[in-house]
Amino acid sequence: xxxxxxxxxxxxxADKATVAPGDIIMASVDVALGNDITAPIxxxxxxxxxxxxxxxxxxxVLVADHFTPxxxxxxAEQSKMLREFAREQGLTHFYDVGRCGVEHSLLPERGxxxxxxxxxxxxxxxxTYGALGAFGTGVGSTDLAAAMAIGKVWLKVPESIKFVYxxxxxxxxxxxxxxxxxxGQIGVDGALYxxxxxxxxxxxxxxMPDRISMCNMAIEAGGKSGIIAPxxxxxxxxxxxxxxxxHVYASDGDAHYxxxxxxxxxxxxxxxxxPSLPENARGISKVxxxxxxxxxxxxxxxxxxxxxxxxxxxxxxxxxxxxxxxxVIPATQGVYAQALVEGLLEIFVKAEAAVSTxxxxxxxxxxxxVLAEGERALATTNRNFVGRMGHPKSEVYLCGPAVAAxxxxxxxxxxxxxxxxxx
Amino acid sequence: MKLKGRAWRFGDDVNTxxxxxxxxxxxxxxxxxxxxxxxxxxxxxxxxxxEGDLIVAGKNFGCGSSREHAPIxxxxxxxxxxIAASFARIFFRNAFNIGLPIFESRExxxxxxxxxxxxxxxxxxxIQNLTKQTVYRVKxxxxxxxxxxxxxGLIEFVKSxxxxxxxxx
Numbered sequence: 213x214x215x216x217x218x219x220x221x222x223x224x225x226a227d228k229a230t231v232a233p234g235d236i237i238m239a240s241v242d243v244a245l246g247n248d249i250t251a252p253i254x255x256x257x258x259x260x261x262x263x264x265x266x267x268x269x270x271x272x273v274l275v276a277d278h279f280t281p282x283x284x285x286x287x288a289e290q291s292k293m294l295r296e297f298a299r300e301q302g303l304t305h306f307y308d309v310g311r312c313g314v315e316h317s318l319l320p321e322r323g324x325x326x327x328x329x330x331x332x333x334x335x336x337x338x339x340t341y342g343a344l345g346a347f348g349t350g351v352g353s354t355d356l357a358a359a360m361a362i363g364k365v366w367l368k369v370p371e372s373i374k375f376v377y378x379x380x381x382x383x384x385x386x387x388x389x390x391x392x393x394x395x396g397q398i399g400v401d402g403a404l405y406x407x408x409x410x411x412x413x414x415x416x417x418x419x420m421p422d423r424i425s426m427c428n429m430a431i432e433a434g435g436k437s438g439i440i441a442p443x444x445x446x447x448x449x450x451x452x453x454x455x456x457x458x459h460v461y462a463s464d465g466d467a468h469y470x471x472x473x474x475x476x477x478x479x480x481x482x483x484x485x486x487p488s489l490p491e492n493a494r495g496i497s498k499v500x501x502x503x504x505x506x507x508x509x510x511x512x513x514x515x516x517x518x519x520x521x522x523x524x525x526x527x528x529x530x531x532x533x534x535x536x537x538x539x540v541i542p543a544t545q546g547v548y549a550q551a552l553v554e555g556l557l558e559i560f561v562k563a564e565a566a567v568s569t570x571x572x573x574x575x576x577x578x579x580x581x582v583l584a585e586g587e588r589a590l591a592t593t594n595r596n597f598v599g600r601m602g603h604p605k606s607e608v609y610l611c612g613p614a615v616a617a618x619x620x621x622x623x624x625x626x627x628x629x630x631x632x633x634x635x
Numbered sequence: 636m637k638l639k640g641r642a643w644r645f646g647d648d649v650n651t652x653x654x655x656x657x658x659x660x661x662x663x664x665x666x667x668x669x670x671x672x673x674x675x676x677x678x679x680x681x682x683x684x685x686e687g688d689l690i691v692a693g694k695n696f697g698c699g700s701s702r703e704h705a706p707i708x709x710x711x712x713x714x715x716x717x718i719a720a721s722f723a724r725i726f727f728r729n730a731f732n733i734g735l736p737i738f739e740s741r742e743x744x745x746x747x748x749x750x751x752x753x754x755x756x757x758x759x760x761x762i763q764n765l766t767k768q769t770v771y772r773v774k775x776x777x778x779x780x781x782x783x784x785x786x787x788g789l790i791e792f793v794k795s796x797x798x799x800x801x802x803x804x
Contacts, residue, residue, distance in 0.1 A: 236779040286661035336701040352703040352729035529784040576657040597652040599675040
């Protein structure tokens with residue numbers, strides 16, 4: 213019996229020739245990641261294990277991205293804890309305000325994660341790194357503490373579900389729409405504990421930011437990981453960003469899958485996920501009249517330069533609707549600088565959108581755009597749970613950057629096609 | 636292990652934002668987190684819950700974020716165990732790692748209502764509903780997780796494996 217790409221990466225990191233779903237193994241980690249919310253607990257737990265050094269200061273990555281620039285004294289204390297720990301331990305990769313970015317956008321951009329890596333992160337969206345052909349999975353702070361001490365994590369080898377996407381995507385459809393559609397079909401626990409392997413001719417043509425959006429949201433279907441076998445697109449993206457050698461794994465022809473699910477993407481419209489679960493996805497033509505108070509364009513799902521280009525293309529020469537506040541958040545300093553050079557930030561500002569420094573901020577209702585009671589937001593983020601962006605009686609709808617920008621101008625959720633009609 | 640307590644019943648897909656909203660994540664103090672436990676699912680829960688109570692929920696309990704603050708808040712609120720039809724995987728890991736007992740049982744999840752007196756008997760592998768006089772089966776805990784529990788959680792497990800390694804060296 214052959215192995216899937218996920219099984220091969222796990223086996224290679226557990227010094228085993230083969231592994232099978234259900235096996236519990238100890239795996240070596242290439243990267244162990246924490247942020248300003250999860251790392252403080254990990255640091256406290258690490259101190260309980262040992263008073264000494266972390267297993268390898270080059271492999272622990274701390275990113276202060278959630279409540280930064282710090283929103284209050286308590287969150288400043290949490291960031292301070294990361295900063296002091298990073299100094300004390302001589303960590304190579306600590307990213308603070310001004311050098312920072314949303315972690316899952318920053319790590320690929322800086323070449324910290326490369327194809328074939330095994331990555332754990334005390335953040336559920338660590339599954340993002342599957343876009344590079346790495347195994348990435350979210351864990352808790354105590355798991356991170358243990359990995360910081362011994363460089364290993366216990367993992368149950370997951371069953372894999374193969375998703376095959378075929379056909380040409382319609383205009384305005386992006387990776388975010390494919391994954392929202394997929395979650396709409398299988399539900400928020402449709403891939404519980406499973407590795408979601410995305411394949412098919414559509415995926416082989418899909419640019420990197422779209423792959424990142426898809427793997428990023430594997431967790432929203434309960435997945436342990438999402439993965440796309442690294443090809444020329446992934447290797448070209450990775451090249452020149454790291455001096456480590458990528459390991460290219462691919463699933464065997466006779467690998468076992470728990471299920472194979474096929475989609476013809478030519479029938480998929482831009483998607484909108486209604487409150488309060490990502491599985492409540494529907495095509496833009498079936499949205500109806502939904503007025504909005506706020507639009508957020510950014511996050512680890514859709515804060516890349518390509519996302520900002522799509523949004524700027526729609527905002528150019530137009531203004532955000534008078535009843536709407538729009539917040540655009542480049543995912544990293546690198547994206548921010550590029551958007552500046554390309555004149556995108558000027559387009560946003562002239563359209564009367566607020567441009568923020570990189571932060572996770574509003575995605576989790578932290579700061580920089582928290583909602584009041586009864587308010588409704590449309591966001592390119594990844595979760596729309598009850599109270600996610602603020603008051604428990606506020607609502608979040610999810611979509612891709614084109615629908616977000618068009619809706620910001622229209623004041624209600626609408627298709628970017630409407631823009632062509634001089635709306 | 637036997638755990639007896641009064642049940643608080645929640646629905647499907649209870650997520651970590653409901654268990655402990657992100658607006659409180661500027662702290663990791665268990666007692667502070669406990670005062671906001673389950674707040675966006677039931678704003679009065681933290682005031683009503685008593686030491687030894689149990690949470691009973693539907694499928695996919697603890698979905699969403701990796702925040703360990705979620706099982707920490709539940710444990711610090713006095714809840715002694717969570718029973719659900721299924722658990723989201725990061726919550727499952729976190730609960731074992733920090734020592735919050737959790738039990739998977741579809742039957743118990745369907746049969747137990749808020750206010751029922753419930754007894755969990757891990758040796759027998761069953762949950763008794765003392766109010767309704769019914770018994771439900773529990774999915775057994777994987778052997779590796781039992782080792783973690785025996786060691787006293789992941790940190791103790793790692794400490795003992797480090798000591799073993801030192802001896803070998």
